[in-house]
Amino acid sequence: MAAGDSTVSICNASLIALGEWPIAALTDNVKSAILCAARYDAGRRSVPSSCPRDCATAQAQIAASASVPKFQYSSAYPLPADFLRLIRLPDEENNLNDWVVQNGAAYSSPAGVVLTDGTSPLNVLYVMDLRDETAFDPILCELIAAELAVVLCMPLTQSVDKLNIARGERERLRAIAQLVNSQENSPREWSTDVVLRARR
Numbered sequence: 001m002a003a004g005d006s007t008v009s010i011c012n013a014s015l016i017a018l019g020e021w022p023i024a025a026l027t028d029n030v031k032s033a034i035l036c037a038a039r040y041d042a043g044r045r046s047v048p049s050s051c052p053r054d055c056a057t058a059q060a061q062i063a064a065s066a067s068v069p070k071f072q073y074s075s076a077y078p079l080p081a082d083f084l085r086l087i088r089l090p091d092e093e094n095n096l097n098d099w100v101v102q103n104g105a106a107y108s109s110p111a112g113v114v115l116t117d118g119t120s121p122l123n124v125l126y127v128m129d130l131r132d133e134t135a136f137d138p139i140l141c142e143l144i145a146a147e148l149a150v151v152l153c154m155p156l157t158q159s160v161d162k163l164n165i166a167r168g169e170r171e172r173l174r175a176i177a178q179l180v181n182s183q184e185n186s187p188r189e190w191s192t193d194v195v196l197r198a199r200r
Helices: 007-017 031-050 138-157 160-184 192-199
Strands: 057-062 075-078 083-088 099-102 113-116 122-128
Touching: 007 031, 007 138, 031 083, 031 138, 075 122, 113 122, 138 160
Parallel strands: none
Antiparallel strands: 057 122, 075 113, 083 122, 099 113
């Protein structure tokens, strides 16, 4: 894990990549710090959602809501408060390959609900809202820094050339992260029944 990393160190990696001076704190009274403070949390949440890392995934067993969906699915499961994105239902080979995530307002669940025919408790694997930078792996730190560099580039530098470079670096790191993900996680063995159902 990235024990020495922090919000400021990740923001500074972005600023240095753009040729800007690093900051001491997000509260510094300079444009770069103000922009970092405004955009960091959005980047911290969006990056693992679009490019999941193992350090930002979690397991949960969730009980069904007392309220049921109006049609198609038999149960609604309120998602954890730190939920960002559903990766999969580990039991989906048992006829749980049909599910959908929806707004949870009707079920008093701010994080949303997953609708499915699965029985309670429901096992879920999801991307969580990981806030502790010391728990980030090095690749996640670099991915967030690269995303911030793209977002901050035009407000700070007004340089299209630097923006194109930042975008290229972001895509390079995403490709590396996807390769590492494929090497870190064992391949899933698909049930024949799932494949046959998908072909119907």
